[in-house]
Amino acid sequence: MGSRETEIYNLLNLVEDFLLDGFRHDHSPLAVNAAVDTAGDRDSPQPERSAGPAGPAGPAGREVSPQQALQTIAxxxxxxxRCPLHRGRRHAVPGEGAAAPLVMVIGEGPGAEEDRCGRPFVGRAGQYLDRWLAAIGLDRTSGCFIGNIVKCRPPGNRDPLPEESAACLPYLERQIDILRPRAILTLGRIATQILCNRSEGIGKLRGSELEYRGIPLVPTYHPSAVLRNTDLRSAVWQDLKRLQALPVLAGRLGGPGQGGPEQGGDPSP
Ligand code: SF4
Known part of the structure; x- marks a missing residue:
């Protein structure tokens, strides 16, 4: 704070005291940085991400960008x-999306289409997931990153075995550390149980307030399950609205009802 500003501030206080009752009063010291800090917060009701921990060190100790770190994992x-699933894969599916996503979407593992092309959620269930995301103002290239618990397809689309999930989980943990999403949306029982260390079915887990390492986590049904049983659609929509309403995402996703059943835009099969 400059002395000139302090003099003017004190002078104004004297004038104010004179006009008020003619006596001097105590005034708080001038704090010139407060306005700057407050202005900086006005459009960001949630704490902005700090620069965070330094990125992984590359060759010769150089830090690498999130994109480079994700590419290294891929x-x-x-x-x-690390696990037997590598034997049957055509392509591993590391995941894809924004490098600083609002939401990380996590399923259990690749299916046949994903194994064929190396990208997550590209089959019928993936197209359905795209509609869910669009209903809350997200798409797979901006605002979210889509990944899986295991990166190689379990044969016959069976559930990943516990030892397969355990072997692969460190990749996902590293991805989450790099991406630092504001929230996580888990699709189905397996992803939710593993990330939250729970054993209940998805019907019981959805609707609970869960988190993964301090990141709010909203569980919902897997799109494949909803394609098989369309009665689950309204539950999914409720879950998407819960995601949308998380304080860490307030005002950052599309408004409620921009594609949901209430507006006739039900993200249905
Ligand atoms: S640990 Fe993951 S990436 Fe490695 S073989 Fe198993 S499923 Fe594939």
């Missing part, structure tokens, strides 16, 4: 033989 996954 290359490791493509060559991974």
């Amino acid at each position: 290359e490791e996954v493509a060559a991974c033989t």
Whole structure:
């Protein structure tokens, strides 16, 4: 604070005291930085992400960008033989999306279409998921990152075995550390149980307030399950609205009802 500003501030206080009752009063010291800080917060009701921990060190100690760190994981996954699922894969599916997502979407593992092309959620269930995301103002290239618990397809689309999930989980944990999403949307029982260390079915887990390492986590049904049983659609819509209403996402996703059943835009099959 400059002395000139202090003099003017004190002078104004004297004038104010004179006009008020003619006696001097105590005044708080001038704090010139407060306005700047407050203005900076006005459009950001939620705490902005700090620069966060330094990125992973690259060659010669250089920090690497989130994109580079994600690419490194993708290359490791493509060559991974940590569990037997590598034997049947055509392509590993590391995940894809924004490098600083609002929401990270996590399923259990790739299916046949995903194994064929190496991208997550590209089959019929994936197209359905795209509609869910669009209903809350997200798409897979901006605002969210889509990944899975296991990166290689379990044969016959069976559930990943516990040892397969355990072997693959470190990749997902590293991805979450790099991406630092504001919220996580889990699709189905397996992803929710593993990330939240719970054992209940998805019907019991959805609707609960859950988190993963301090990140709010909203569980919902897997799109494949909803395609098989359309009675689950309204539950999914409720879950998407819960995600949308999380304080960490307030005002950052599309408004409620921009595609939901109430507006006739039901993200239905
Ligand atoms: S599922 Fe995961 S741990 Fe298993 S081989 Fe694929 S990348 Fe490696």
